[in-house]
Amino acid sequence: MKKLLVVLLALATVAAFGAVNFSGRLDVTPSLSYDASIFDLTTSIGASAYLNVDASNESTTTGFYVTFASYLQSITNSTTTFPITLDYDTYVWQKLYSSESLNVTLKAGLLSRGWSYVTGSYFSWIVTPPYFLFENLTPAVAVDMDIANGDVSDNLALYVYSPTSTTADLDIYNNFSFGFLNVGLMAQGVFSAVSGGTFGFPEIGGSVSADLAEALNIENATLNAFAYLSVDPAATDLSTMLSDYLVGVDFGYDKLSGSLAFAKGNMLGIGVQTKILSPVTLGADVVWSDLTDVTNFGLDAYASWKTEILNHRISVKYASDTVTLAWRMRVYF
Numbered sequence: 001m002k003k004l005l006v007v008l009l010a011l012a013t014v015a016a017f018g019a020v021n022f023s024g025r026l027d028v029t030p031s032l033s034y035d036a037s038i039f040d041l042t043t044s045i046g047a048s049a050y051l052n053v054d055a056s057n058e059s060t061t062t063g064f065y066v067t068f069a070s071y072l073q074s075i076t077n078s079t080t081t082f083p084i085t086l087d088y089d090t091y092v093w094q095k096l097y098s099s100e101s102l103n104v105t106l107k108a109g110l111l112s113r114g115w116s117y118v119t120g121s122y123f124s125w126i127v128t129p130p131y132f133l134f135e136n137l138t139p140a141v142a143v144d145m146d147i148a149n150g151d152v153s154d155n156l157a158l159y160v161y162s163p164t165s166t167t168a169d170l171d172i173y174n175n176f177s178f179g180f181l182n183v184g185l186m187a188q189g190v191f192s193a194v195s196g197g198t199f200g201f202p203e204i205g206g207s208v209s210a211d212l213a214e215a216l217n218i219e220n221a222t223l224n225a226f227a228y229l230s231v232d233p234a235a236t237d238l239s240t241m242l243s244d245y246l247v248g249v250d251f252g253y254d255k256l257s258g259s260l261a262f263a264k265g266n267m268l269g270i271g272v273q274t275k276i277l278s279p280v281t282l283g284a285d286v287v288w289s290d291l292t293d294v295t296n297f298g299l300d301a302y303a304s305w306k307t308e309i310l311n312h313r314i315s316v317k318y319a320s321d322t323v324t325l326a327w328r329m330r331v332y333f
Helices: 002-016
Strands: 019-035 040-056 062-072 090-098 102-118 132-149 152-161 169-178 181-188 203-211 221-231 242-253 256-263 267-277 280-288 297-307 310-319 322-332
Touching (some): 102 152, 102 221, 132 181, 132 221
Antiparallel strands (some): 019 040, 062 090, 090 102, 132 152, 152 169, 169 181, 181 203, 221 242, 256 267, 267 280, 297 310, 310 322
C-alpha cells in the first residue's frame, strides 16, 4: 500500500510539473582540536545538509525554487535536533516575456542580491580567506531582465521590499558581460536615500572581473583578475566611505592552480592546489588577518579524493594557537 501511494504521489508530481530537479549535498566532519594555550584537547562531529528544489511547468513559464538547509557544529551523546532553516533564495517565478534576446521574469519570495562571501576560486575555506560581502537577503518582489546579443549580455533586476511595516524600499542590481570582461553594480536602499524630503545617495556595491588569459591569448592557463568594493555615501569622511573592498587574482597552469586576495583591514590570503598526484588533490592556504602583525596568521594543508559517491578531504589547520585535524566526508546528489 505504501509503495502504491509513493507511485501515485510521483505521478501527481509529474502531472503538475513539467520538470522537478533535486540537488544538494550532505557533509559529515569528525575533527580533533588541540589548544596549546590551555593544553585542551576536544573532539566533535559537524554535520550539514542542503537540499535545492527547482520546479517548473511543462512550458517553463512558471515555477519555484527553494533551498532547505540544516547544520550542526557538534554532535554529542545528548539528544540533538537538526533545525531546518531557509537562509537562501526561496521564491516563485513567472516569465512575463521571452525571446531570443530578452527574457523578463517576475520573482516573489526570499530573494538575495549582491555578493555573498566572494573570494578567490582556489581557497579551501578551512582557514577563512579574505572575502567580500555586500548582500541584501529579504522578502521581496523583483522584475528580472536578461538581455543578450552575441558576446554581450546584461542582467538588470529591480527589487521592491519592506524594511519595516510602514516603508518600502528599492534595490537595483545590474551585471554586464562582454567577452573577457564582467562588470557588476548594485544600489541598495534607493527609496531610503531620497526619503524625508532630502536627496541622498544609496549604498553602492560594485565588481569587476577580467579573464586576462583570454584577453592576452594565453593558452592552457588561467589568469582571472577581480575587484570588489562597497561605498557608503552617507559616511562623514573619506576613510570610512570605502566601507569594504577585495582585490585578487586566480591563476593556474597545467596541474597547479591558486588564488591571491587582499581585503580591507590589511588581510592577505594565498591558496594553492595541485593535481600532480591525481586522483588526489593536494592544497594549502595561508591567511594573514592583518599584515601589520605578520605573526597573526592561519595555515592549513589538505588532501582530497573521491571514492565512489563519497568525496573525502583530510585537513590540518593552525590558527590562534589551535591545531585541528579534520576529515570531511561529502556526498552530492
